[in-house]
Amino acid sequence: MNKYMTGKKKTKISKPVLVxxxxxxxxxxxxxxxxxxxxxxxxxxxxxxITSQNIWIKFLSDIINNLLFxxxxxxxxxxxxxxLSEVGLTKKSRLxxxxxxxxxxIMFLSNGDFTLKGFYLAFFYLVIVAFSEEFIFRGYLFTxxxxxxxxxxxxxxxxxxxxxxxxxxxxxxxxGSLADLFTNISSNLxxxxxxxxxLFALAYKKSGTLFVPILIHAILDYSSVLFG
Numbered sequence: 001m002n003k004y005m006t007g008k009k010k011t012k013i014s015k016p017v018l019v020x021x022x023x024x025x026x027x028x029x030x031x032x033x034x035x036x037x038x039x040x041x042x043x044x045x046x047x048x049x050i051t052s053q054n055i056w057i058k059f060l061s062d063i064i065n066n067l068l069f070x071x072x073x074x075x076x077x078x079x080x081x082x083x084l085s086e087v088g089l090t091k092k093s094r095l096x097x098x099x100x101x102x103x104x105x106i107m108f109l110s111n112g113d114f115t116l117k118g119f120y121l122a123f124f125y126l127v128i129v130a131f132s133e134e135f136i137f138r139g140y141l142f143t144x145x146x147x148x149x150x151x152x153x154x155x156x157x158x159x160x161x162x163x164x165x166x167x168x169x170x171x172x173x174x175x176g177s178l179a180d181l182f183t184n185i186s187s188n189l190x191x192x193x194x195x196x197x198x199l200f201a202l203a204y205k206k207s208g209t210l211f212v213p214i215l216i217h218a219i220l221d222y223s224s225v226l227f228g
């Protein structure tokens with residue numbers, strides 16, 4: 001069992017937890033300002049407005065906003081020569097992962113949109129949203145806190161940051177004020193954050209792999225395309 005899955009409890013704030021919380025917080029700040037910049041410039045393309053002409057702009061903006069910090073965390077892992085199993089990228093629960101992937105593929109086929117936009121939507125919810133969010137908030141942040149302070153503290157801290165993250169985009173596209181930002185963040189802390197994030201964390205702990213919550217997350221989000 002790797003050290004990030006043991007759930008040991010400690011009383012002092014450890015350096016790994018502090019670094020993880022700071023990096024995740026900086027990710028939120030970066031996302032807010034980079035997305036605001038794209039929105040103000042008219043370069044923030046919504047999913048419903050994707051065309052063959054602007055899909056590359058959409059792809060690049062999604063990479064910058066969502067995957068840049070994933071790449072940074074991967075770089076830190078490789079520099080420290082740590083195994084990917086420490087962030088949940090394991091081969092455990094392979095049957096469950098395969099079954100969930102099959103469900104996702106069936107949903108994609110059922111949607112019947114085999115245009116460039118249709119393929120991008122499937123990629124967007126699986127990689128840009130589900131993988132990046134689960135990797136940052138569960139594989140990285142939750143795992144380290146769980147190791148140091150236990151499952152409950154891991155859910156609360158990672159859940160609060162996860163929920164706060166979901167209050168940023170609505171404020172930006174609504175041209176909201178600082179008060180709106182605070183309201184949007186607060187409204188997402190419990191349900192979207194601690195409860196929703198806690199369920200993903202539970203799926204992660206029970207399965208022993210990050211791929212299970214990634215695929216569950218993707219299925220739930222992609223269902224909005226399939227069912228409107």
